[in-house]
Amino acid sequence: MIQSMEDILNVQNMQVIVGCDSDSVIDVAQHHDYVTQNSRHRDVVVSLIEVRKIIKTALLFRKIKGHADKLKPFHLLSRLEPLNVYCDKTAKCARVTLEPVHTSSSPFFKEGISTWINDQKLYCNAKDYLTDKYQKNDSQFESIDWLASK
Secondary structure, three states: OOHHHHOOOOOOOOOEEEEEEHHHHHHHHHOOOOOOOOOHHHHHHHHHHHHHOOOOEEEEEOOOOOHHHHHHHHHOOOHHHHHHHHHHHHHHHHHHHOOOOOOOOOOOOOOOEEEEEEEEEEEEEEEHHHHHHHOOHHHHHOOOOOHHHH
């Protein structure tokens, strides 16, 4: 669509704001032309790099607070925050649909946990939270003997 506007309408000096809740995605997509195979969010970063190469329009990256809807009422969110909430929910639904069926002996598998920081409740899946926080992959997570730690 942007490329069509550039070519057909001869629109110049356009800017597109790209909101993202990940500093690392913003950094790589904005300043680099390559991303490693095992990079987190690789699909998103590669897409942004490709778009940046194709269009003349400037992409302006803006950091958005992730899960802002958990911290304040929806009507108080900034212009880009509701889009981020929608994208997160859509991505989560797609991931659940596309991921293969997985079984685990972990007592935490698919169990929700709640964590409170400064009287703010954080919502997450225990496995996702722990793997993200400690940069572990699925096989490392599965190798933990959770029953022995009781």
